[in-house]
Amino acid sequence: MNKETPYNKEKIKQRLAVSGEHIVYRYGKDQVIKFPYGPIHLVDKRDSLNKIKSETPLIKKYFSDFIVAYEILFYQKNKQKTYCIIQDFVKGRSLKLKDKKNPQIKAQLKKLIKANEKMARQTGYVFEFFGIKNLFFHFIFKGMDNVFIVKDKIKLIDHGLISSQTKITRSFILRLFIRWAIKRQKKLLNYYK
Numbered sequence: 001m002n003k004e005t006p007y008n009k010e011k012i013k014q015r016l017a018v019s020g021e022h023i024v025y026r027y028g029k030d031q032v033i034k035f036p037y038g039p040i041h042l043v044d045k046r047d048s049l050n051k052i053k054s055e056t057p058l059i060k061k062y063f064s065d066f067i068v069a070y071e072i073l074f075y076q077k078n079k080q081k082t083y084c085i086i087q088d089f090v091k092g093r094s095l096k097l098k099d100k101k102n103p104q105i106k107a108q109l110k111k112l113i114k115a116n117e118k119m120a121r122q123t124g125y126v127f128e129f130f131g132i133k134n135l136f137f138h139f140i141f142k143g144m145d146n147v148f149i150v151k152d153k154i155k156l157i158d159h160g161l162i163s164s165q166t167k168i169t170r171s172f173i174l175r176l177f178i179r180w181a182i183k184r185q186k187k188l189l190n191y192y193k
């Protein structure tokens, strides 16, 4: 665990997004940097550290064809353990339901959903495809926030999984929400098959 900031502050450029779990900035010429942010991290800081540590090997194992290289740096901030993620910048856009009409994308979606189902069977985890906005309002946004399209190729830009079977102690409200999100996602994924 680094005691000093493990990233170069001077490389941090414009803010790209304040999303459900991270605040994202351009970093240097062709990377992004993500810092944990928002209610989920406030509920339990230790949880989010454990979560990211345990999920990374699963993402690498099941989604190797789709991941965008990323590195997690752990360090101390205000005497608390925290982390940041440095990832290649992806020049693309988020996947929309209508992209299914493209046979190349449809074939990759099939592979992606199959990989997710395999991981669910073997580990109890699922990839978080949609993002909160789409989980609630898919009928408006009709897409997946965490799946990007780059030249007809699917890329997973997020690194978060969800599991109802997690041993990690989470607050009751959060557990209820996770259970709902898993069911909701399963239903929405049927549209993409």
Ligand SMILES: Nc1ncnc2c1ncn2[C@@H]1O[C@H](COP(=O)(O)OP(=O)(O)O)[C@@H](O)[C@H]1O
Pocket: 016, 017, 018, 019, 020, 021, 022, 023, 024, 032, 034, 068, 087, 088, 089, 090, 091, 131, 145, 146, 157, 158, 159, 160
């Ligand atoms: N590697 C990347 N390249 C380009 N944009 C990115 C990248 N990673 C994240 N973003 C942008 O930041 C948003 C939030 O990033 P994400 O990793 O999904 O954070 P969260 O964990 O909060 O959902 C994405 O929806 C996307 O618009």
Ligand SMILES: [Mg+2]
Pocket: 019, 020, 131, 145, 146, 158
């Ligand atoms: Mg996301």
